[in-house]
Amino acid sequence: MRGGRHVAAVSDVSFDLAAGECLALIGESGCGKSVLASALLGLLPANAQAAGSAVVDGIELLGADERTLARTVRGRRVGLVPQSPAAHLTPVRTVGSQLAETVRQLTGVRGRHARDAAEAAAERAAFPADHLDRHPHELSGGLAQRAATALALIGDAPLLLADEPTTGLDRELVDRTADELRRHADDGRALLLITHDLAAAERTADRVAVMYAGRIVEIADADDFFRGPGPRHPYARGLLNALPEREFTPIPGLPPELGDLPDGCAFAPRCDRADDACATLPRLADSVACHHAQEAQRVRTA
Known part of the structure; x- marks a missing residue:
């Protein structure tokens, strides 16, 4: 709701996403891409509501209560690389401690093994090991993005929502991040890649969904979209x-x-x-x- 009236930020969106597949969701800013991701994880603001059906790993997301979302869905069945990573990192804890805590919560691994798993996640996201003892405010935007990506990869969730995961990265790191996300899908998990970076989408996606003004206007095979008939x-x-x-x-x-x-x-x-x-x-x-x-x-x- 905005200004006392209802505004449909996303309407009539329907798609399926199989294990082992990457769907890239593209479109201009404000078209509803990030709103869709927030709705799937129950992260919409208090004045917004979602209607419809979204099933992941047997769980209906749009009708789930906060307890189910917090304990069963987020991180475990659906991982998120957020569009604004700084807002998702705890400011008073180091990156390494946050990674290790996420390992403990999602996998049950503790002690030195949790630290090893945290370092492995950081390496997957190209986050430098010598920065693990730094706090979020000591990181550049690109490093914060890589830290958030590492956190999202820890749970190996069946579905990963990556919302602008290459923001603030140079081309080499964009390609490395895209390749790591592609490996996540190749290991048998689903990936929804929300991005403005069409080069990253071309490098990663099996299919492309184009959103405009809150609606999906085209779904195409990535090869046809980028390299075939267009x-x-x-x-x-x-x-x-x-x-x-x-x-x-x-x-x-x-x-x-x-x-x-x-x-x-x-x-x-x-x-x-x-x-x-x-x-x-x-x-x-x-x-x-x-x-x-x-x-x-x-x-x-x-």
Whole structure:
């Protein structure tokens, strides 16, 4: 709720995610990606509510109470690499002690073995061992991000939500983080990668879901999306074409306010293919929500 009225930050989102698979969720800031992750873990603010169904490892997340989420879900069945890592690190404890405590809570391992497991998690996340005795305020943004990633990897949860896990990292560390997350999936776990970094998504994902104005507008195989026929939705094509290594052409205009969405296609005011048909809200059909998807497909393959 905002300003005394209800605002739908995420609407009609539906997807499945198999063990051993990475789904990259991409889209501009404010489209609802992080809200979706927060809803799955019961971390929405008090004035927000989630409706629908989300089942992970046999547990219904959206209907679970706080006790179930805290003791059974978070860290154990669903791990989180948060978008704002500093807010998830305890300021008065060193990174090493927080990692060791997480090991004890999630695995039951104690003593020196817990410290060894903490160091192993830090290494997986490329967090330097000589910084384990530092407090969060002594870390750069990139180091805090790597510390949060290490914490998320400890439980080897069946589902890992990685919300902008490469923020503040240089290209080499982005690639290393993406590869570690990919290994997490290759070991038989599911990974939902929320990211603005399309290079990281291309390196990591099996499938790509594109979100715009709170809705998923396309779901595609990653190879087709990045290297094959390409996206079918005009917004998804615009995201790729904005990359420097491609056309370096920005999408015109700005995303709409979620509290003031048009009745039809939310992307229509920015789309060069918009016509009268776009006054009706397109539904996700054949993995794309666009009235002109088939027309665009024919143009690209002609």
